[in-house]
Amino acid sequence: MLVMMTGCATVPLVDSQTEQEAKKFSPPSEGMAGVYVYRDNSYFGSALYKDVYVDGICLGETARNVFFYTEVEGNKEHTISTESEFSPNSLHFFAQPGELYFFRQYIRFGVFVGGADIVQVHATEAKSVIASCDMAVPGTCSSTPPDPSELAGAQRTENTQQPTPSAQ
Numbered sequence: 586m587l588v589m590m591t592g593c594a595t596v597p598l599v600d601s602q603t604e605q606e607a608k609k610f611s612p613p614s615e616g617m618a619g620v621y622v623y624r625d626n627s628y629f630g631s632a633l634y635k636d637v638y639v640d641g642i643c644l645g646e647t648a649r650n651v652f653f654y655t656e657v658e659g660n661k662e663h664t665i666s667t668e669s670e671f672s673p674n675s676l677h678f679f680a681q682p683g684e685l686y687f688f689r690q691y692i693r694f695g696v697f698v699g700g701a702d703i704v705q706v707h708a709t710e711a712k713s714v715i716a717s718c719d720m721a722v723p724g725t726c727s728s729t730p731p732d733p734s735e736l737a738g739a740q741r742t743e744n745t746q747q748p749t750p751s752a753q
Contacts, residue, residue: 587732589713592684592688593709594598594604595648596645596646596647596648596651596721596722596725597721597725598651598719598720598721598722598723599720599721599722600732602635603720603721604720607621607652607654607720608714608715608716608720609704610685610708610712611679612683612685613656613682613684613685614656615682616658616659616682617656617657617658617659617682617683618657618658618659618680618681618682618683618684618686619654619655619656619684619685619686620639620654620655620657620663620685620686620688621652621653621654621657621686621687621688621711621715622639622644622647622652622665622666622688622689622690622703623647623651623652623653623678623687623688623689623711623714623715624648624649624650624651624652624689624690624691624692624718625650625689625691625714625718625719626645633648635667635668635690635692636667636668636699636726636727636728637653637665637666637668637690637698637703637726638665638666638667638726638730638731639657639663639664639665639666639669640657640663640664641666641730641731642730643666643723643724643725643730644723644724644726645721645722645723645724645725645726646721646725646727647667647690647721648721650717650719651718651719651721652715652718652719652720652721653720653721654720655721655723657680659680659681659682659683660680660681660682661680661682662678662679662680663677663678663679663680664676664677665678665688665703666703666731667690667701667703668701668704668726668728674701674702674703675703675731676688676704676705676743677705678705685708686705686717687705687707687708687710687711687712688703688704688706689703689704689706689707689711689714690702690703691703691704709743712753714735716729
């Protein structure tokens with residue numbers, strides 16, 4: 586008899602007031618850039634938790650249909666990393682002060698378990714998805730932070746080729 590188990594991962598969520606404030610997509614603090622990282626409602630990999638790091642610091646553990654918001658220093662390059670099957674997948678981006686940046690973490694097929702990757706997304710698309718997501722409590726990761734040497738070869742976004750990050 587073959588039994589197939591499925592389920593959805595859950596993570597702790599912030600209170601509704603904090604979530605509603607983040608969903609206003611307000612400009613970040615002076616000299617800072619805002620960063621949204623989300624995982625959409627895709628059923629594929631929904632039972633998996635995957636950690637996300639910003640500059641090697643734990644942002645949080647994602648689950649299906651959740652997002653995080655944080656601020657990073659403007660006029661500086663930053664790295665978004667996600668736990669994957671064998672090593673972290675990372676993306677470098679240059680943050681302009683006063684702008685909002687949006688990244689989608691997604692689950693992909695792996696050899697033994699589903700892996701994860703991350704991609705920068707246009708503001709219009711991201712805002713519509715985030716509107717239906719829950720905001721997760723930041724700061725809990727179950728994996729080891731990425732080694733800085735693993736991040737050196739990470740993909741870099743070309744902000745000049747991307748639509749304006751916060752296109753309001």
